[in-house]
Amino acid sequence: MVKDTTTESIILEAARTVFLKKGMAGARMQEIADEAGINKALLHYYYRSKEKLFDRILEEAIGQIADGLNKALEEEQSVTLKLFALVEVYLNVLRDNRYLPLFVLNEMNLNPEKITALIERKIAKHIPGFLKQVREEVEQGLIAPIHPMHLLLNALSLIIFPVAAYPVLSKIGGAGELPVFEAFLDERKPGIKQFITHALRP
Amino acid sequence: MVKDTTTESIILEAARTVFLKKGMAGARMQEIADEAGINKALLHYYYRSKEKLFDRILEEAIGQIADGLNKALEEEQSVTLKLFALVEVYLNVLRDNRYLPLFVLNEMNLNPEKITALIERKIAKHIPGFLKQVREEVEQGLIAPIHPMHLLLNALSLIIFPVAAYPVLSKIGGAGELPVFEAFLDERKPGIKQFITHALRP
DNA sequence: GTCTATAAGTAGATAGAC
DNA sequence: GTCTATCTACTTATAGAC
Structure with missing residues (x-):
């Protein structure tokens, strides 16, 4: 199984980590960005909102x-x-x-x-x-x-x-x-x- | 069992309802105030901070x-x-x-x-x-x-x-x-x- | 695609009148 | 004790440069 290294999948992996642990209310977009090693704006570029990203997870x-x-x-x-x-x-x-x-x-x-x-x-x-x-x-x-x-x-x-x-x-x-x-x-x-x-x- | 109707106990009852359902991260002081039928400032008067109120619950x-x-x-x-x-x-x-x-x-x-x-x-x-x-x-x-x-x-x-x-x-x-x-x-x-x-x- | 900077809105906390 | 008004900090989301 080859690990996916596209930005999109890196974001998903980070979102998974943060959302699963902290839930929708406790999660912060900043923390997901940090976890992914990118910045907040890019999260919104790929997934328009926190809610859309959350729904995916x-x-x-x-x-x-x-x-x-x-x-x-x-x-x-x-x-x-x-x-x-x-x-x-x-x-x-x-x-x-x-x-x-x-x-x-x-x-x-x-x-x-x-x-x-x-x-x-x-x-x-x-x-x-x-x-x-x-x-x-x-x-x-x-x-x-x-x-x-x-x-x-x-x-x-x-x-x-x-x-x-x-x-x-x-x-x-x-x-x-x-x-x-x-x-x-x-x-x-x-x-x-x-x-x-x-x-x-x- | 006589129900306590002091402001303090009304606040606790409201805080219980909101915190238990939404957790620390998801709860809002405004919602607790609404639930108690008072306003936010009074919550802080009785319990200095959200965290102190939460700890109590x-x-x-x-x-x-x-x-x-x-x-x-x-x-x-x-x-x-x-x-x-x-x-x-x-x-x-x-x-x-x-x-x-x-x-x-x-x-x-x-x-x-x-x-x-x-x-x-x-x-x-x-x-x-x-x-x-x-x-x-x-x-x-x-x-x-x-x-x-x-x-x-x-x-x-x-x-x-x-x-x-x-x-x-x-x-x-x-x-x-x-x-x-x-x-x-x-x-x-x-x-x-x-x-x-x-x-x-x- | 990715970044920096910032706008817009929200939430906790306090000041001060009553 | 209780309220209204306000401050400050944080959070999501967007604008715009590269």
Whole structure:
């Protein structure tokens, strides 16, 4: 993969870094310019306004989340294996984008209309099928009875929350300190899988 | 409970509403003044600066989280019942403060030093004891083997994430719509308890 | 395309009347 | 204590030289 070095992509990379960490309200065009090693005027030359630049980054972020969900749920597999795939896919994405969840959740609260438009068509492709599959496996006695939507929610919670909360968690760990971020994620993978597996035993 | 109607408490209530929803960077003193039905100058009369007012709200918010955790873990009960208590306590708090988790997580990312100082002494009182208890119950075969810290983390994830993500989740629900917020929380309580119970069966 | 300089608008904070 | 008016600093955005 050749790294893009055009001014435009350098700006996007810088905008990603700043917006993801600070959000729309907290980000400064000056900081993005500094991060990109250019000046403010050039940002406006490529993207007319802060909002347009932000929208670009936001759409990209939602795309990552949607892609992960769709990729994990589209394969023809058991419910358990689909959830395992979700663990793998998302934790790999989050390893390089630890601010992604908080960023999207935040902007959703501040600007529901904007995100709703982006999210509805991208996500939800494979969700109804997955929920149906859960109901079937429950009926067949393959997994313990559970509300399908809550199962998906539980899996997403176990995957995403610890990543988003890592900075806080590392402070309340008390005696048993939390390992550094990457090692922590490596621990979570089997931890989550085991927890889900146990919970779904019939 | 008699509602406090002093100017000071009216300001705090307004600041709570605005800061919790928009964060430090997104909040505007003018908006807080409007919400309180007073003017900007008066905010500065009571709290010298935006930051001082914000700090007051932040400390309060962290207090709520710490109190919930301590209250749930301090009783002399089994691991499972402590986690059940955590579900009850937190979901009751979050019912009236749905922005609480995102608010704290965000500000932690933006200003780690500030929160770290507040969090370390308040939280972590009962956590080491709880972790030890988990290890003991595992050894005694009362619950399935699990890493104590991950169990606590899993419980917190299942409780908090769906609340924080509710606005997004209600959009990706697809066919099976999510119920309104309060009803959703009522569903989560037994849902989480069941999931944890199943996962911990030896 | 990229820069410097600056305009225009906004937000936090203060002065001073009542 | 509470208000109106104002100051100062910051932020986005544009004009115009190179």
